[in-house]
Amino acid sequence: MKIYCKNTDEYLSMLGGEKVIDLIPRLKEELPFRPICAYVNNKTEDLCFPLFSPKQVEFLSDESATGKRVYVRSLCMMLYKAVTEVLPGTTLRIDHSIAGGHYCRITKDDKTLELTKDTIVDLKNHLQGLIDSDIPFKRHERLTKDVIDMYRDQGLHAKVTLLETLHELYTTYYKLGNIADGFYGPLAPSTGFIKEFDLRLYKDGFMLFPYNAEKTSEMLQKNPPQEKMYKAFTDQLRFNYMIRVRNVGELNRAVQEKRTAGLINVAEAMHEKLIGRISDEIADRRKEGAAGIVLVAGPSSSGKTTSTKRLAIQLATNLISPKMISLDDYFVNRENTPKDETGDYDFESLYALDLERLNSDLKKLLAGEEVNIPTYSFELGRRVEKDKRMRLEKDDVLIMEGIHGLNPELTHAIHTDDIFKVYVSALTTLKIDNHNWISTSDNRLLRRIVRDYKYRGTSALESIRRWPSVRRGEEKWIFPFSENADATFNSSLIFELGVMKEFALPLLREVPRDNVAYSQAFRLMKLLSYFESIPTNQIPSTSLLREFLGGSSFRY
Numbered sequence: 001m002k003i004y005c006k007n008t009d010e011y012l013s014m015l016g017g018e019k020v021i022d023l024i025p026r027l028k029e030e031l032p033f034r035p036i037c038a039y040v041n042n043k044t045e046d047l048c049f050p051l052f053s054p055k056q057v058e059f060l061s062d063e064s065a066t067g068k069r070v071y072v073r074s075l076c077m078m079l080y081k082a083v084t085e086v087l088p089g090t091t092l093r094i095d096h097s098i099a100g101g102h103y104c105r106i107t108k109d110d111k112t113l114e115l116t117k118d119t120i121v122d123l124k125n126h127l128q129g130l131i132d133s134d135i136p137f138k139r140h141e142r143l144t145k146d147v148i149d150m151y152r153d154q155g156l157h158a159k160v161t162l163l164e165t166l167h168e169l170y171t172t173y174y175k176l177g178n179i180a181d182g183f184y185g186p187l188a189p190s191t192g193f194i195k196e197f198d199l200r201l202y203k204d205g206f207m208l209f210p211y212n213a214e215k216t217s218e219m220l221q222k223n224p225p226q227e228k229m230y231k232a233f234t235d236q237l238r239f240n241y242m243i244r245v246r247n248v249g250e251l252n253r254a255v256q257e258k259r260t261a262g263l264i265n266v267a268e269a270m271h272e273k274l275i276g277r278i279s280d281e282i283a284d285r286r287k288e289g290a291a292g293i294v295l296v297a298g299p300s301s302s303g304k305t306t307s308t309k310r311l312a313i314q315l316a317t318n319l320i321s322p323k324m325i326s327l328d329d330y331f332v333n334r335e336n337t338p339k340d341e342t343g344d345y346d347f348e349s350l351y352a353l354d355l356e357r358l359n360s361d362l363k364k365l366l367a368g369e370e371v372n373i374p375t376y377s378f379e380l381g382r383r384v385e386k387d388k389r390m391r392l393e394k395d396d397v398l399i400m401e402g403i404h405g406l407n408p409e410l411t412h413a414i415h416t417d418d419i420f421k422v423y424v425s426a427l428t429t430l431k432i433d434n435h436n437w438i439s440t441s442d443n444r445l446l447r448r449i450v451r452d453y454k455y456r457g458t459s460a461l462e463s464i465r466r467w468p469s470v471r472r473g474e475e476k477w478i479f480p481f482s483e484n485a486d487a488t489f490n491s492s493l494i495f496e497l498g499v500m501k502e503f504a505l506p507l508l509r510e511v512p513r514d515n516v517a518y519s520q521a522f523r524l525m526k527l528l529s530y531f532e533s534i535p536t537n538q539i540p541s542t543s544l545l546r547e548f549l550g551g552s553s554f555r556y
Contacts, residue, residue: 006058035059046186082126105205134192158433161249279314297405298424327402334381348473359413406481423485498534
């Protein structure tokens, strides 16, 4: 049979049952990298995937976005094996990603162990030993009831709960030596494919990095651990433990036992409480004669708009009158907009805004003067002057929402005491299980797919295609300034992917299979398949989720 290799644009002959990895020697060194996985008909598969019919194959390196996920997953299974050998009877918990790595804890009887440098050295030595031994990751598929028994024997109780709520007949898992584990994506062929890693003590646990020690140090100099982000993650994890919904299996069980109404009410109340606290902080600063301007910033689909509207309500309860300005009205004319490396207009650049006009208006407003706020016409691509006069009275506060709110250059002419900065991001803390976390980026992408289809008629294919560009803009213009925030609001909701499922799945299914974006659509569909559906009618009209689903009591 013929296999089409997309990398080299050629057909290769194979016998049925040969594996994807068997193609590599036939490429005659035409592949400029060592593959770690491949797209097979635009679905991510491991290199040991057997081929029984004609397929399209595209090999991927560990530098690609998909390859990096495979690399990290493989490293996580190796870490699990190392922990079982160095600290038998303990539980590895990979909580979330932060500062370019993954924050991990080791617990025993649900209590976090205090780790030492010697423990980290032992774990490093075991990981290096696994790399040197080049042990294969062996993929298996067995009856789910047998896999449940195997996981229970290993103490992987979160995986047991998940499988018990999914009711699948068969389950896929991997073995590494004498241990088994499951992931919602493929692994590398063997431990020898993992060339670099680093472990660093951090807080109550340690950080796992997919780089060597030198690269890790360089990266941490540019992107040090984010203390405020860590606190927001930790606070949410404590909340998850309190309500006994720490992973998807426990959420599914709550749905099946019809406990979601109470869960939703508690999660929404926590959102309201957090926003209320931010309002109180602003009110305290106002008593000191400061914080006349509130800036709300965050990455795409983090829920900035609803968070801003709910903050305005809370400020009113503190006898503060909020007035709002849209940063979009301060865009420069289209012909003056900077361009990105592809030659397209870069509307996410800070310099797409008229910074001098903005700072001039803000200074006048803080001085009690009246200004005429500009209006930007996206249809015309230029500013149009309308009568939008504004003045700040004694009890007023000005609120501006936009991606650049935390960047000090945005308000370079305004004294820092006059500004209160709020960072909004969906810091997802719900995990599939102790070794599989849910990416905050995936959570936001699903929000964006649903919202942009509903309000802008944008297909899931187009949303997925644009996402890498959005992420590059966030890495450049938002994330480096997150620690500048005076307050951080975690806009994630523990139940939201169960609600999003019924909205996102039909859109993802429309992504054509012959498009490379199908690989991401399929991955997101697999993620959503782990969730029990949660009815939309249980979501209040004031919920942040309504910004994406529709049915909000706020006007957008």
